[in-house]
Amino acid sequence: MKSSISPERAKLCLRDSVRQIKSINKSLTKKLLCFLGGTLLLSSVQAQQKIEPFFIGDRIPDLPLHRIINYKNSTATLSSFGDKLIILDFWSIHCSSCIEQFPQEDSLQHILGDKLQFILLTLDPKEKVTSFLKHFDSSHHTKFSLPIIYSDSTICCLFRHHAVPHYVWLAPNGAFLAQTEQQFITPQIVEQVSNRVVGLQKQMRKEHFSEVMLTYPPPGKKLIEVIRQNKILIDNIR
Template structure:
């Protein structure tokens, strides 16, 4: 009888853990259409100031590029992102956000110094995610892009495949974006 009770308890626990594992994590606080508060970025590297707010980039669309020093596909896209930033410089600001808990300011600084040896004209600002950006835009799979229009409303949340010249032209022109939504996950 004791063995049967233990077996039943184990079966119920397995079912509960299985159901828990299949639950989708709750999405980030802000989704497409929501207006973003005036987020403050601190300790920005590769920028004319070590801090900035979204409002500092008035009249520009913003592309937040969440990355990590250990994410090879993120880093591989940096030259493309830098090129797109230069192409749309009057109407767009790309901001690289190091969102991994494994990265800190010193690690990002070291990474940037090495990266700029191979890419001396690299100009994208890099910021370490702060509690505000982590709370708003939680992403488990990197790279992760949040597209913000001139009106500071989220226009899209995507993966790297959607970051194209044509889609950025639509963003900076204020046209609707019909891009597939990348699911935002908790946990980094």
């Protein structure tokens, strides 16, 4: 099923989007909106031939998520969170810069919960993460609510990075919008980007876009099995 929005109209939409948010970090928002519009409006699903790291502009498949705590289920997929901007937060219990961001991320999740989903991923084992959470909740007099994937050895390799915290921004159709450091996790930037992501998604549904363009592509069997086994993709860490 073909889109009813022409490439010319898509470009105008992107141009207007950039004008609307000039007040925030220009380089990041232009990059996000460029990849968001280009992938949501104009891209096609490509078959996954082999397991390789993802790059900005790729369509990310509907990755299975295992070993989740602080969530209603211990397993899920990216699509389980609906038509939202997903921000994957790669962190460690020994990373003070990571932990300093948690109160703000938790607050943003409560405020923008209908448009945004933070998902935290760490190499640390469940015992250490649960112990950390108890201490965090006690010291902050609150219950930390964000879902956490512990003992992750695979997804961290698919989104290559050399330090934490590291953030990956994904649109509801799997568009890999950006990867950033913590200085971009601000209320202003996150709200502006999530508004545009959800706004374009709603517009595309209203225009009766094919579900193929609106949802995460299905993952290949090999990728599903590698993630299930939680394999370390050594060849992809460079």
